[in-house]
Amino acid sequence: MxxxxxxxxxxxxxxxxxxxxxxxxxxxxxxxxxxxxxxxxxxxxxxxxxxxxxxxxxxxxxxxxxxxxxxxxxxxxxxxxxxxxxxxxxxxxxxxxxxxxxxxxxxxxxxxxxxxxxxxxxxxxxxxxxxxxxxxxxxxxxxxxxxxxxxxxxxxxxxxxxxxxxxxxxxxxxxxxxxxxxxVYKNFSDGFRLVLFGLFVKMTIADNIAPYVNEVYKQPWTYSALEVWVAVFLFSFQIYADFYGYSTIALGCARLLGIKIMDNFKTPYLSRSISEFWSRWHISLSTWFRDYLYITLGGNRVKLPRWSLNIMIVFMVSGLWHGANWTFVVWGALHGLVSLAERYFNMIVKIEKTESLSFWNVLLTVKTFVITSLIWIFFRAENFANAKDMIKALLFNYHLAGKGVNYIPALVFSLALIVTDVYVYNSRIDVRLGFLKTPYRWAVYAVLIFGLFVLSGTQKFAFIYFQF
Amino acid sequence: MLKKVLIRFLWVGLIILSLDVVYTHTLYPKDLEEKSKEVVEIWNSQDSADIYYFGESSNTTYRETDSLKNRISEFTNWFYPSLRITNINKFATHGGVYRQWLKVIDTKKKLPHAIIITLNLRSFNAGWIHSNLETQLQEAMVFTQPFPNIVNRFFLSLQAFDNKTDKQREEDMLRDYRTVPLVFPYPFPFKTVSEWDSHMAAGGYLKPDGSWDMDKIVLACHFIKGYGFNIRQNNPRIADFDAIYDWCSKFQVNLYLNLLAENVQYADSLVGKDLVFLMKQNRDFLVKRYQKGNCKVIDNLEVVPGREFIDLEWTTEHYACKGRMTIAKNISDTLKKQFNNKYKKAY
Known part of the structure; x- marks a missing residue:
């Protein structure tokens, strides 16, 4: 169901x-x-x-x-x-x-x-x-x-x-x-908020982005470089909204029964590094691999080359977990490589980490988002040929006028997701909404209901992670 | 606590109702135009329409070489120039859709004097009932449900309609071909469409050089699947046309069921008299069932000769100019009883 x-x-x-x-x-x-x-x-x-x-x-x-x-x-x-x-x-x-x-x-x-x-x-x-x-x-x-x-x-x-x-x-x-x-009333109110927000994120954001992304991935060579770049970034938001939406609904349903289950996402696109990204994205899988594979392999209590190998093994197995296709393995491997590169860089160049909203942190966040978006190409592509076509179109289709597809609504929905993420940073939507004064909270409900009932996509897309 | 929860639900209900007003005055017309433009056409024409003509591709399709490319509904209108026959048309529609279109007519406003509804024999077969075009047709009908517009819009997103996959529909169709018995009043060697079809596929036609004439075999198989069935009480189209009949009786609107012409000659030469028997038996069933009260069945089944059918490699009700004119003439003759004083000989 x-x-x-x-x-x-x-x-x-x-x-x-x-x-x-x-x-x-x-x-x-x-x-x-x-x-x-x-x-x-x-x-x-x-x-x-x-x-x-x-x-x-x-x-x-x-x-x-x-x-x-x-x-x-x-x-x-x-x-x-x-x-x-x-x-x-x-x-x-x-x-x-x-x-x-x-x-x-x-x-x-x-x-x-x-x-x-x-x-x-x-x-x-x-x-x-x-x-x-x-x-x-x-x-x-x-x-x-x-x-x-x-x-x-x-x-x-x-x-x-x-x-x-x-x-x-x-x-x-x-x-x-x-x-x-x-x-308990609190469980009902939290559960309702989570289900409503989860449905909104899935049906209004993910399902409105999906048609554009699907079209571009079908025939990337017919789109201009700009349109392909947009599709690449939009897919990042689509998969996030899709899976985050699902996890939030799951959390909400469990909460309505009084049962607490773990958070699976913590604003992953606000991460400053790939390692941080993986501590915020699909947390239950990351921690599974950490506890049962990475630590079993020796974790970081081994020499540097072996530790690097452990990281690569974990990321590649994680890729394979997602699907029986080498594109997923490459997707995992690229995450592993970037993660290692970041860690080596941090060993050489010591930068003091702060939580504040500094220019440097914003830059790092943007960098991480761009890298994860580019790596998603291998995740989303049907096969290597498709991934190659996407990358070629990204790099060389500047001369094409493109198809003139209107991607502005999809971008607006993506922006809504970023704004929400900034708002709930290091917290959760039901908790943040709980802090709002009643009229403002109900105004947010009204916006979510309107978005869900009126602006949600009219094509139905199954949750992407169902296939795994 | 229960009281608190109930109050919150009431608030949510109120919000939804308020948003319904906002939606109805903002995005709803655009959604309706996009998904269900026939509904908009009905609303926009209700004040001016004397007669509605509900049809599908048979009404609009013409042969490229036709000297006149008018629709059946337009030809019919030639006989009644003082009446406005409003055509509401959509490809692949059937009784289930026409039934929903009727519901859209605002019964508090001026009602049409008559409604002509296309009665396509093939729309009763398993292939059409389980056609993969059905999903799209059902989607277009979501906005005709008796809920607030905003709720219907949400149902559209939830795909809360008959939304089977193509694969499921094909399975249902094949199951019907395999299991629904064919009934003849005389001994007939095949129990189901599937058996009949297989027999034809396995030994239908040979070319003079001794090889299989696949074109003919394929077409004959299409004819078997298209017309090889007995209309029964439990056919979903019967429920649809019963509802249409009831609506027209209730609101005293004269109903004309325009039973379309089929290529009977070709069916006879390709498959044989057994298939023609079924076509006629089904026609008789429909005439007997609906020719009563304020409903008339316009029997066109055999009025169009084979050469007037446009598609000769497929079973369709697409007619060349003369075919469409013949049907229109038949309709206008039947309408005479009701609109005798408006009738004007057109051809």
């Missing part, structure tokens, strides 16, 4: 109403059923994959906790490899096949890959990563294994964040799901 659908706008109040009416002992069953229903609105049979993940990691968690020594490690590896195999089968099977065939052809061996025509289950990368974090935490002894299958199932299935995160830790969401939540 999409958040930006009538179906969901009917589903959500019903779920909230029934949830609070039910006694606590039945709530887990209700959340389980509601989440199954939510997921089955996409492709019903894929719920079985989720059940399989739940079964594997539930049993693994218990087994790891009971076992000791090498058996403990064995159970962990069994759990992780099962999850990764599932992910690999649905997401990377065709990609691996094609690459193996290409590799073998280099040695003169012919291999005709079998192409599986399967639709990637929505949000599979999110469920598997969330579930894996649980078994790793149990293995590390930081988390007790969950005995109640229902609660564990709800941790993997919890509908607000099941298809595109935030990738929660059991320590937080597992606990939140067990606590009895009473209807």
């Amino acid at each position: 999409l958040f930006n659908s009538l179906h969901f706008l009917i589903f959500l109040p019903l779920v909230i109403g029934l949830y609070y009416l039910l006694p606590q002992r039945f709530r887990w069953i209700f959340i389980f059923l509601a989440s199954c229903y939510f997921y089955m609105a996409f492709v019903p049979k894929y719920i079985l994959i989720l059940f399989l993940i739940i079964a594997i990691d539930y049993v693994s968690g218990l087994a790891i906790e009971k076992a000791s020594g090498t058996r403990r490690k064995l159970f962990l590896w069994l759990s992780l490899s099962s999850n990764i195999l599932l992910l690999a089968f649905f997401k990377y099977f065709n990609f691996l096949n094609v690459n193996v065939a290409d590799l073998l052809s280099l040695f003169g061996t012919e291999f005709h890959p079998v192409n599986l025509s399967i639709i990637l289950p929505i949000g599979l990368s999110f469920h598997t990563f969330q579930s894996m974090s649980y078994t790793i935490e149990v293995y590390r002894g930081k988390q007790q294994a969950e005995k109640h299958l229902g609660y564990f199932a709800n941790y993997v299935l919890f509908f607000p964040q099941m298809v595109a995160g935030p990738i929660e830790r059991y320590e937080n969401l597992g606990t939140e799901l067990k606590v009895e939540h009473h209807p």
Whole structure:
């Protein structure tokens, strides 16, 4: 079920109403059923994959906790490899096949890959990563294994964040799901603000930018350099508004049920460096990679070359996590390279960091935004040829008059997003709105409602991160 | 706390209603023009229209070599020069859309004396019912829903209408071809359209040199899929035309269902008498169902000879000049009973 659908706008109040009416002992069953229903609105049979993940990691968690020594490690590896195999089968099977065939052809061996025509289950990368974090935490002894299958199932299935995160830790969401939540006015008001704002950001900002970006990426060679530059910058805003919108709605839905989940974004385009960007963008994934891959590889407690390699591995794996395409790997690698370059530069040139709004900080912010926007080209492009066409058009299409497409409205919506980000810097929209005096707050609601109802895009675009 | 929440909801409701006024006076006309210009045409013409002609491409399509390129509705108007026949036209429309157009007519204002509505036999087939053009047609109908304009606009963004993907629609269509039984009053070898179609595809026509005549085979298959069906009570178009009939009865507006001509000759020569039987049986069903009260069915099914059909490699109701004139003549003859004193022989 999409958040930006009538179906969901009917589903959500019903779920909230029934949830609070039910006694606590039945709530887990209700959340389980509601989440199954939510997921089955996409492709019903894929719920079985989720059940399989739940079964594997539930049993693994218990087994790891009971076992000791090498058996403990064995159970962990069994759990992780099962999850990764599932992910690999649905997401990377065709990609691996094609690459193996290409590799073998280099040695003169012919291999005709079998192409599986399967639709990637929505949000599979999110469920598997969330579930894996649980078994790793149990293995590390930081988390007790969950005995109640229902609660564990709800941790993997919890509908607000099941298809595109935030990738929660059991320590937080597992606990939140067990606590009895009473209807509290503050939760309702915060939740409502978050859902309203999230829908606005997705439907009014992202969906109004998407048509322009899609058109330019389809045939970049027909557009002028200026139009392509605009599309490159607009995509930065589109993907941000799309994913930030989703995460905010998820946060809001959970809050309406009294459940607190983590923030996934903290004004990422106001970052002064790529490293800072990654501490503000898709935070739940960044911290996942930090805790379970980067630290496992040795983190920064190794020599400089190895540390650099660790950084590159983490970024490239993160790229691959997004999609089975080398363009994603390059996207990750470029982030890794820029991140390393910045860190090396900082080692050589010591600059005192301040939080103030100085010219230097603004310059660094603009630099980071331009770099991330350019790197997004590899993320958005269908393939390398498409990315090459985009870059060529950026650099050489100055002689073209362009198509004269009106991108001003999309730019205005992007500007609205920047202004909002500056306003909520290092905070969150519901918190900031809470500080406003009542008339001003309601005036903001009116603007958001008008934008959502009247200015939202009339073409529907699925959330970009659903494909991961 | 519940009281507090309810009060906030009331405030939100009030804001939405106030914004509806703002929207209706600012961006709504532009949205309507962009998404549903036929609705605007109906509103703008209601005071002046004596007769509405609701149609699709059959009304407007002409052959490049036609000496007269007028529409069927315009030819009809030649017979009644003192009446204003207002044409509301959109490609690929059907009863479901016409039904919504009727709802747009403001019944508190002057109503038209009559409404001529195109009744296309093929619009009852699975291919048209599950056509991928349906999404666009349904999208255009969002603004005709009985909600405040601002809510309808929001529904448009939410795509809260019959918004199946092309793939889903194709699956539905193929399922109907596979499963809906074909009923004949005599033994017939094929149980479904799918079986009939496969048989034709597997051995329809040979060229003199012994190779398959694929052009003919493909066309014959189109004819089978286009006309190979029995109209039943549960066909969604029946519900649409029933609603149209009811609306016209309720507001005492005379209804003329303009049953379009089909290339019966070609259907006969390409596929055979079984297909023609179904075409006629379906025609009879519609005539029997709607020829009553203030409704008349103008039966044009066999009035246009094969040579007057523009598209000979596809099943359409696109007629050359003479074909359109013949249909217009038929319509004007039927209108005579109601508008005898306004009638003037045109050709």
